[in-house]
Amino acid sequence: MMNMSFAAENYPTSGVRAMFERARAYNDAINLVLGEPGPTTPDAIIKTAVDGLLAKKTKYTPNLGILPLREAISRKMIRENHVYFNPEDEIIVTTGATEALMLTMLTLINPGDEVIIPDPAWPDYLGQVLMSHATPVFAKLHEENQFKMTADVIRPLLTNKTKLIVLNSPANPTGAMLDHSDLAEIAKMIEERGIYAISDEPYERLVYDDNRHVSLASFEGMKNYVITINSFSKTYAMTGWRMGYACTNAFMIEKMVKLHENITSCLSEAFQLAGAYALDFGDESIKIMRNGYLENRNLLVDALNSMNGFRCHTPPATFYAFPNIKGLNLNSQAAANLILDKCHVVTSPGGAFGESGEGFIRICFATSKENLAEAVMRMKNYFG
């Protein structure tokens, strides 16, 4: 067998998927492991796609995505994120946020460039940095600072090789959020240093209490440096549709679309029509799903804080709890295995999200109330 590529040989395997596979041994396992909404896509969005298919919207589309969808994204960015992107040339529709992230890295990065990524973080950032032949630099995030990736955390990591910073607020797996002043400081630093930033914002609508999502791109001058990435997956329970988008300056988009043409070319037109419908008319369904997640969050965090060995801060956003399990005196993999074997509840070891995730586990609470209550009862019975 000939040698495989460096990226393929060294690509990290997903600790989240590994738990999912391990759970197959138990047919009554409750899945709180994958980062996926429990509800299915609202019917009106599905109907728009079905109508599109029946109307024979079955051909290739422009590589940037259909204009009505780009216009809907532009309206949404003004309405919710307070920043204007021209639908003609500052927006590209992608196969999930995952492709938008990869495209951005391939567009910006040369071998040897340094990319600062959060630790703990959604593991694909690291995989994508490695596939781009860049050097990952880990911004270690700590429970004491609510896992916030602030300018103070980033600044000491900057070198003359730093090309890109990846920000993810609200964050997977910790639920951490950056507020207006945190982002203002980061915007200033980015402009002073002339480096690029990805702002990956797929959890922007899953924000609770008095917290408010702020987009880095909304700060003066940031369009030159920031690529805002978003997704339909979490907001509208559309993970399987594989729809996302990136917004930035026309210069970047012009380069990204060339690579996109060679990777996936475009998405189904019927799905794109459904995406435009979701952005324009999907608000009510977001509110319903979010209220359900909020009740689940409160139930889960209270229960975890009453269990021996667990301590859980209240996540301001997302559908993840990230409890500290150091009181169990086990590493995060052993703790997740124990919870699976004894309670038949599937969670993710924090170490799967990076070294700084060690000592924690991630629990996705975007499931039904009944499932979550049953999971919590099983854990309480075992851990006391």
Ligand code: PLP
């Ligand atoms: N970014 C973050 C932080 C995520 O958690 C995920 C999915 O879990 C994605 C991006 C990918 O989203 P998509 O389904 O749109 O590819």
